[in-house]
Amino acid sequence: MDETLRKYQEDLLRAQLSRRRFMAGAALATVSAALAACAPTASSTSTPTAPPTPAPSAAGAGASPTVAASEAASAAPSYALEQGMLLYNWSDYFSPDNLTKFQTDLGVTITQTTFASNEEMLAKLQAGGKGQYDVAVPTAEFSETLAKAGFLQKLDKSRLPNLSLVNERFLTLPFDPNDDYIVPKDWGTTGIIYRGNKVKEPVASWKDFFDLAKGKYSGKTFVLDSPGDVFVAPLRLHGFDVNTTDHDELETARQELMALRPHLQSIDSDNYPTTLQQEEAVLGLAWNGSAYVLQSDPSGKYTDTGWTVPTEGTIYWTDTWVLLADAPNPNAAYAFLNWIQDPAQQVTESLYAGYASCNDAATSQLPKEFVGNPAVYVPEELLGKLSVATDQSGNQQRADIWAEFKQG
Amino acid sequence: MLLVIPLAIVVVYSFGVRGTDGGYTPAFVLDNYDRLLSRPDPFILSLEIAISGTILCVLVGFPLAYFLATRAGKRKTLLLVLLVIPFWTSFLVRTIAWLIILGPAGLDGFLTNLLGRDVSILGSPWAILLGIVYNYLPLMVFPLYVTLERLDPTLLEASKDLGAARWATFRQITLPIAAPGVITGSILVFIPLMGEYVIPSILGLGKIFLIGNVLQLDFLASRNWPAGSAKAVVLIAIMLISVTFYVWTTTRGRAGRDVSVL
Amino acid sequence: MTARPMRPRVDRWAPVVEGGFRLQAGLVYAFLFLPILVVVVFSFNGTTRYVTDWQGFSLVWYQRALADQTVQAALRNSLVIAFINAILATAFGTMAALALQRVPRRFRIVFDALTFVSIIIPEIVIALATLILFSAFRDWANPWLAFFAGADGRPPKLALGVWSTVAAHVLFNLSLVLLIVRARLSGMDRTLVDASYDLYATPWRTFRQITLPQLLPAIVAGFLLAFTFSFDDYVISSFVAGSTETLPLFVFGQIHQGITPLTNAIAAVMLLVTITILLVGQAVLTRQSRARGERGSTPLGMLEG
Numbered sequence: 001m002d003e004t005l006r007k008y009q010e011d012l013l014r015a016q017l018s019r020r021r022f023m024a025g026a027a028l029a030t031v032s033a034a035l036a037a038c039a040p041t042a043s044s045t046s047t048p049t050a051p052p053t054p055a056p057s058a059a060g061a062g063a064s065p066t067v068a069a070s071e072a073a074s075a076a077p078s079y080a081l082e083q084g085m086l087l088y089n090w091s092d093y094f095s096p097d098n099l100t101k102f103q104t105d106l107g108v109t110i111t112q113t114t115f116a117s118n119e120e121m122l123a124k125l126q127a128g129g130k131g132q133y134d135v136a137v138p139t140a141e142f143s144e145t146l147a148k149a150g151f152l153q154k155l156d157k158s159r160l161p162n163l164s165l166v167n168e169r170f171l172t173l174p175f176d177p178n179d180d181y182i183v184p185k186d187w188g189t190t191g192i193i194y195r196g197n198k199v200k201e202p203v204a205s206w207k208d209f210f211d212l213a214k215g216k217y218s219g220k221t222f223v224l225d226s227p228g229d230v231f232v233a234p235l236r237l238h239g240f241d242v243n244t245t246d247h248d249e250l251e252t253a254r255q256e257l258m259a260l261r262p263h264l265q266s267i268d269s270d271n272y273p274t275t276l277q278q279e280e281a282v283l284g285l286a287w288n289g290s291a292y293v294l295q296s297d298p299s300g301k302y303t304d305t306g307w308t309v310p311t312e313g314t315i316y317w318t319d320t321w322v323l324l325a326d327a328p329n330p331n332a333a334y335a336f337l338n339w340i341q342d343p344a345q346q347v348t349e350s351l352y353a354g355y356a357s358c359n360d361a362a363t364s365q366l367p368k369e370f371v372g373n374p375a376v377y378v379p380e381e382l383l384g385k386l387s388v389a390t391d392q393s394g395n396q397q398r399a400d401i402w403a404e405f406k407q408g
Numbered sequence: 409m410l411l412v413i414p415l416a417i418v419v420v421y422s423f424g425v426r427g428t429d430g431g432y433t434p435a436f437v438l439d440n441y442d443r444l445l446s447r448p449d450p451f452i453l454s455l456e457i458a459i460s461g462t463i464l465c466v467l468v469g470f471p472l473a474y475f476l477a478t479r480a481g482k483r484k485t486l487l488l489v490l491l492v493i494p495f496w497t498s499f500l501v502r503t504i505a506w507l508i509i510l511g512p513a514g515l516d517g518f519l520t521n522l523l524g525r526d527v528s529i530l531g532s533p534w535a536i537l538l539g540i541v542y543n544y545l546p547l548m549v550f551p552l553y554v555t556l557e558r559l560d561p562t563l564l565e566a567s568k569d570l571g572a573a574r575w576a577t578f579r580q581i582t583l584p585i586a587a588p589g590v591i592t593g594s595i596l597v598f599i600p601l602m603g604e605y606v607i608p609s610i611l612g613l614g615k616i617f618l619i620g621n622v623l624q625l626d627f628l629a630s631r632n633w634p635a636g637s638a639k640a641v642v643l644i645a646i647m648l649i650s651v652t653f654y655v656w657t658t659t660r661g662r663a664g665r666d667v668s669v670l
Numbered sequence: 671m672t673a674r675p676m677r678p679r680v681d682r683w684a685p686v687v688e689g690g691f692r693l694q695a696g697l698v699y700a701f702l703f704l705p706i707l708v709v710v711v712f713s714f715n716g717t718t719r720y721v722t723d724w725q726g727f728s729l730v731w732y733q734r735a736l737a738d739q740t741v742q743a744a745l746r747n748s749l750v751i752a753f754i755n756a757i758l759a760t761a762f763g764t765m766a767a768l769a770l771q772r773v774p775r776r777f778r779i780v781f782d783a784l785t786f787v788s789i790i791i792p793e794i795v796i797a798l799a800t801l802i803l804f805s806a807f808r809d810w811a812n813p814w815l816a817f818f819a820g821a822d823g824r825p826p827k828l829a830l831g832v833w834s835t836v837a838a839h840v841l842f843n844l845s846l847v848l849l850i851v852r853a854r855l856s857g858m859d860r861t862l863v864d865a866s867y868d869l870y871a872t873p874w875r876t877f878r879q880i881t882l883p884q885l886l887p888a889i890v891a892g893f894l895l896a897f898t899f900s901f902d903d904y905v906i907s908s909f910v911a912g913s914t915e916t917l918p919l920f921v922f923g924q925i926h927q928g929i930t931p932l933t934n935a936i937a938a939v940m941l942l943v944t945i946t947i948l949l950v951g952q953a954v955l956t957r958q959s960r961a962r963g964e965r966g967s968t969p970l971g972m973l974e975g
Contacts, residue, residue, distance in 0.1 A: 406621065
């Protein structure tokens with residue numbers, strides 16, 4: 001009988017513990033991250049004798065530079081490459097071909113760790129301190145948060161000649177006006193996705209989207225689970241600035257959103273490609289990459305997937321490479337950041353992820369169909385309609401509206 | 409100790425004000441609690457779902473536990489282990505499997521064809537309840553099993569010999585003995601349920617919004633720690649009350665027994 | 671009350687009730703295993719990307735799973751971490767349980783309370799707290815290591831990785847094993863131990879020949895559980911694993927890009943591994959206990975009370 005008790009206890013604990021990982025203690029957790037806000041400073045100040053400066057050195061074995069008391073070694077900086085580089089990236093967002101190529105070209109092995117959201121990345125950096133990784137891939141506006149928190153290194157542009165190949169649209173962005181921190185990775189837009197074999201009506205504007213969603217395709221429409229993207233639709237519908245904080249404008253947006261809400265099939269950022277594939281939804285507010293992925297699916301079944309950049313305008317966003325503070329392998333990191341902007345690598349990346357390159361030289365080398373595909377590259381005439389979204393997560397009214405919207 | 413400090417911080421933060429870039433600025437305002445009280449919906453919905461989920465678990469779990477404790481005989485061990493094996497797969501993968509089963513390729517599609525109109529279990533509270541019962545069932549069954557195992561069959565026999573109807577036997581003999589198990593199981597299901605947000609998010613298709621989701625938004629998306637902290641404090645308070653209640657009821661009738669659930 | 675003997679009621683409903691119980695139990699088990707079945711079945715889907723798009727029976731995802739370097743590394747890491755963690759947690763947990771036996775009741779209650787608290791606390795808080803702890807320790811320790819290793823210029827540098835994950839898991843599973851062993855200990859027949867001492871056996875001997883065999887099922891059970899928990903852990907690993915990838919980390923990462931049957935194949939493999947371990951464990955113990963002539967001392971056999 002005590003055996004049963006014990007077995008029950010163990011299984012109970014075991015089952016409980018696996019439930020735990022999803023408790024809303026994410027709240028408490030991030031509060032611990034607040035506690036950790038002390039930790040980074042502690043970790044950078046508590047080093048007694050030789051601070052682990054990334055001193056350039058004759059690269060010893062292992063992925064870390066030596067914690068040598070020989071700061072004197074940097075008389076003439078020789079940027080000898082370390083053997084490894086630590087990349088912190090979204091899942092499935094870096095071409096394995098490029099990974100191997102970096103190894104062949106420069107002899108550096110990249111170890112990749114993944115995260116599932118910007119916030120997760122931030123929490124981990126806050127809790128674990130600097131020096132965990134070399135390069136990370138935040139969404140552009142999030143890089144500002146990282147920079148302010150001191151997690152990024154200012155880029156020494158003299159070591160990144162390939163930056164000159166980047167289209168100016170992606171430079172001097174509001175969150176990094178001097179391009180001190182970011183190296184653009186790729187860019188995309190938020191717009192309207194639809195299954196052409198089911199949706200025969202014209203879908204050219206946000207107005208079309210709202211009308212169709214509330215009308216014929218009620219119950220078959222989805223939107224992203226992302227306030228920064230979803231707010232764009234009602235705001236642009238009325239011609240407001242996507243970054244507005246005007247109370248009345250946001251209130252109008254709220255009304256539009258709440259009118260749309262009952263007609264939605266789902267509010268989801270992760271599973272919607274499957275939803276579209278199954279035709280559980282045939283219309284949606286999404287990111288362009290998924291349109292390309294569906295269209296080009298080898299089975300050939302989803303070529304009818306359509307993508308629209310709405311005529312009222314929408315946002316474009318970039319994902320960026322950033323160099324983290326106290327990176328253990330800075331030389332390799334710099335080499336990487338420069339190397340990845342090489343047109344050849346950019347082409348590989350673009351074709352792998354399905355997103356447009358920020359690099360003009362690369363764009364000219366990509367296949368015509370790829371560049372001509374509106375789901376990847378925004379057509380010339382609409383480029384002017386794109387604006388950049390800034391981080392509005394602090395706006396209380398928006399937060400309230402979003403909570404109400406999610407509530408239904 | 410490492411675990412108590414975050415709790416203290418949460419309480420302090422709940423009175424603060426959001427910093428300009430998110431985070432926390434020291435303050436002592438009741439704004440957050442205020443706003444919380446003016447929008448109690450997520451709490452209410454969470455309570456509803458948590459309570460119904462718990463009740464469902466009891467309804468489904470009790471017969472099973474009873475069967476295992478009294479009827480399973482030789483196969484008892486095997487069956488108990490079988491109960492647990494599904495949990496050796498990744499939680500997320502299991503939940504996604506339910507998406508398939510309940511989705512257009514599965515139940516939803518079947519019912520739609522059958523009834524001629526668009527049926528959607530996914531996205532409704534029913535899907536969530538199903539997911540809950542699925543994932544939390546062992547948590548209910550095991551405590552019930554443990555208590556029911558102590559049920560002396562001779563008592564039941566005696567009751568039958570004295571002419572009692574089946575239901576009376578159940579009510580007067582089985583139930584009181586099983587009561588601690590029911591309470592334990594319920595608390596152990598209810599507490600995590602209040603904070604659950606993954607199951608609602610996936611099976612509710614993002615449309616069902618529970619306290620867990622709210623906290624996620626507050627802390628991760630808007631990085632409004634004070635607001636989130638206030639809600640967390642209320643949540644913790646609710647849980648503490650239930651735990652205290654549980655401890656009180658179970659220790660009441662158990663003076664002298666060294667056996668705690670732990 | 672008369673003394674007239676009462677005739678026992680004819681229980682006409684008995685077979686129905688019995689059947690009902692069986693049916694309900696059967697349904698519940700079917701319910702529990704349905705998704706597992708779905709996961710396994712769809713892992714054989716020859717589709718290009720979308721799990722629900724059945725495109726023929728194929729082993730391509732298993733191939734891909736086995737060919738993928740990251741998956742292999744993740745699987746390897748998970749197994750290694752889980753195994754080491756299980757050994758350490760079991761060892762320390764058992765020792766702690768034994769130590770607690772001799773400690774005055776007051777402390778035991780405190781300990782119980784602490785364990786209770788650690789259950790209530792969400793895993794993610796523990797993960798973060800551990801990460802902070804480790805990072806602080808690492809930053810403190812590394813320069814010292816450098817100092818001592820001095821001359822050859824290549825001191826071992828503590829970093830997050832396999833060992834930090836093991837450590838974090840051990841911390842957690844330790845209390846798990848502790849509880850299990852303690853429960854078993856408290857039900858143990860003390861007279862044998864007393865008899866052993868009366869016969870002048872040393873404490874070590876007593877432990878080895880009396881206590882240990884009786885505890886063995888709990889220890890093995892704790893081991894299995896610690897292993898399983900570590901193998902399937904996501905939250906703690908995601909924070910303290912540094913640049914080491916484990917299988918659950920990989921699976922969760924896949925979720926964000928969309929579910930392909932790859933995750934199904936991996937989940938099926940995970941299932942296979944854990945079931946195999948259990949069966950092996952069970953077989954080994956049954957053989958052992960049969961040799962010893964005890965029937966009920968396997969972790970599973972023990973459930974029959």
